[in-house]
Amino acid sequence: MALNIAIDRSSETPLYLQISRALRELILSGGLLEGLHLPPERRLAQDLGVNRSTVLAAYRELKSEGLLDARVGRGTAVAPRRGTAPRAVTATSAPQLPWHQLARPTAAKAEDPLLRDLLELTERRDAISLSIGLPAPEHLPLRELHEIERELFAEVGAAVLQHSPTEGITPFRETLGQHMATRGAACSAPEVMVTSGSQQAIDLVARAFLEPGDAVAVEAPSFFGALQVFRAAGARLLGVPADEQGMRTDLLESLLQRQRPKLIYTLPTFQNPAGHVMSLERRRHLLDLAYRFQVPVLEDDPYSDLRYDGAALPSVKALDGHGHVIYVSSFSKALFPGLRIGWIAAPRPVIRRLALAKQSVDLHSSTLGQWLIDRFVRQGGLERHLRTVRAAYAKRRDAMLEALKAQALPGVTYVRPDGGFYFWCRLPETVAPARLLSRAAEERVSFLPGTPFFCEETGQNHVRLSFSGATPRRIREGIARFARAFAAASSRGARGGEADVIGTAPIV
């Protein structure tokens, strides 16, 4: 083999150093692979027109750095990289670091890997997933996005791949402010900021406002991703029971009197997991309480664009006359989650505070993602897309409803949701939750158990079934598999028991 080494005889750098440098660069850049044999010193010297001792000195230096290996009779080869990388420093007494002891104890408390485990499933294709709330892949607007990207590269140019402001690019913040009109709460660009999904929005609020030991009032059940954020911040979670009208604000009132939470977290519209919509009266009561006790409300609203029946209610933010509401939402459900774009609408002092938190967390959200969604919304793409997917999800919801009815699982109750992605099913006590999970895995259908949605160790007798990501045919097959797992996990006494009770979400 011929080595591509340039030698500069006019340089003040000794020739052997020029050679060793060139070889080092080739080795470290991967140009010379591990195990590759180098030419014998004599031949390389000839090729380069230098003395053999020059090459010898260069090889010797690289050997001393661990980059080359030489064995008698086997010549000189590029040394292995991994583990024994370039003369790895080996202090004889250096043990492995005890990483677990080094970790922050408060971080360890919030260590439930549920979100991570769920996201790992996105790369598996073998089971029917009724677990994670994924948008229907069939309807993602790939072609439109690609065309918008072409326009952006031509019109805006390189700026769409560069750094951008922490709060988001200005045109997109304006678009989002106008988009808030669909929630009855249009606002100006400075009252909006872009986040890397609504998960980050919730985390930023926790970072900016929660200290270890603070209490947060949450619906019981509530979104486990938010519960995990609050736990990671060291907060105490106070569960407020909810019914078909949403959070029981009468119970919240007594809790506010006794416990003085620092924040009230609510998902008023198509709640995750329960699917209910908080009534207008309770929305007003919630705000009354927030004003009276001077507690901010964090309104999480990823699903309100996905209503299949009935008319929209104003968001809690729309009803707020005193700037007590921090509103967060996301394009992860209505559009697609892969660009990680969400937003916060809040009073300006809150936006300022949250931007200061975000700057050191990830500088800013994807510039390209913001430009893409901004154009898509401005061109009316979101409205068109929502019309398509609302019809599709309504069919999927109905398919799951029919399948659940057809299976007539004894003792199982649920409510038909008017929007969102989920059926929240209560199971009879005669079903063993762990057995249900393991049997479902054998049947290759996945769902979410109820426990992670509660702040206490309850909810074992609930499951959340998502209907958004699978076709009606797959949903029917998935529910059939679920029914088989259910039967196998039921104790004898329950077989042929009560008929199923089906509620219907109240129409508002």
Added chain:
Amino acid sequence: MALNIAIDRSSETPLYLQISRALRELILSGGLLEGLHLPPERRLAQDLGVNRSTVLAAYRELKSEGLLDARVGRGTAVAPRRGTAPRAVTATSAPQLPWHQLARPTAAKAEDPLLRDLLELTERRDAISLSIGLPAPEHLPLRELHEIERELFAEVGAAVLQHSPTEGITPFRETLGQHMATRGAACSAPEVMVTSGSQQAIDLVARAFLEPGDAVAVEAPSFFGALQVFRAAGARLLGVPADEQGMRTDLLESLLQRQRPKLIYTLPTFQNPAGHVMSLERRRHLLDLAYRFQVPVLEDDPYSDLRYDGAALPSVKALDGHGHVIYVSSFSKALFPGLRIGWIAAPRPVIRRLALAKQSVDLHSSTLGQWLIDRFVRQGGLERHLRTVRAAYAKRRDAMLEALKAQALPGVTYVRPDGGFYFWCRLPETVAPARLLSRAAEERVSFLPGTPFFCEETGQNHVRLSFSGATPRRIREGIARFARAFAAASSRGARGGEADVIGTAPIV
């Protein structure tokens, strides 16, 4: 105007409720804009074929919700949304929330808005920016990316816009593991995770391992974005002086003995801001110390691909035989920052811990961004791109060097960097830093003052000048403007003083 209201006479829902629901939805969705006048009751009743009292009841309901306004003689109109949104709840005694009092005190301590302010500049086009380290916009591979996206949409499909694993998509983690070979430290996919830029990588490490009061050893000066993360985590910063060979590991040793930091943070290659490269000997000494004192090393390496002269040194990670190094890097400098894609290479227990932190921070990084960069790297695009930009940046560095030489600013010293994006200049004491900044603003040239790079209130007599983002012509003009600001900010005694001293980075 004709209102598009569908009435279902077979429904059990009263007609007035059907009408009010339809109107509410139109208003909240923005279909009926603020101030728009609705048809008089009589006419709408006629259009819909219902009694006038039915329309009256529907309008009355919407008025009570604050969605409609009616004034005698002016008809019925859609009510204004902002502030007085749908019958905003107004508790008479409700004051504005004292958001500043509600904020977490430790967050307030780390409140320097520098990163945010710098990123805001990305939307301004009026000045010559020598401040933020932006890749050259002229060389961003827009066309290649667009073509790769087309391939991905055709071959991979909707999955590129869906959720993906917290640690990153598997093919990209494999690519990154191989890419680590260019750092002399190839590794397997489970030893790598994707982050939303290296800023997030540093923040995740702080979240997982630092508690308030913990000490972190950093170079003095060091990257202010990292200092801000450590401050936000409540850590104490211990500055270790650095010279042209990088961190003074002899001084680190005595610091380790006295202060027991929880982490050593280093930018060994083309350090930001100082531009130096830590020598091989010090890299080994650093690891020896890390082993002896059992302290993890956080190696931040965004610039090593951007070497314009001399040969590469192995990364600290490559020299680490005992898994003490957490390595972070990013595509924000070598490629583009707008997709927010960086990575961490570390022992598996560390990756597991950091993934648990990341799941509740933003679930995962942009799926599309990962696919785009993965293909780009696999197709050899990164290598080609690096060849182009290395040549371009070398020219820009030389242009800045020549411009600085030509201006011959009295008492200013600097070192020619072999790579990276920055000149780090020491100014004479005769220059007033605040005056320099304000004069530079008048001259419409921006740079970074030295203070934010130090953990103590020092560094006033330094500036960082970035040469990456401007063309050679703009660099010359920028340095000319800087020189005018410099002259205006110099006290008389300094005029015509010492000649400038130009060092050269030692060639390794």
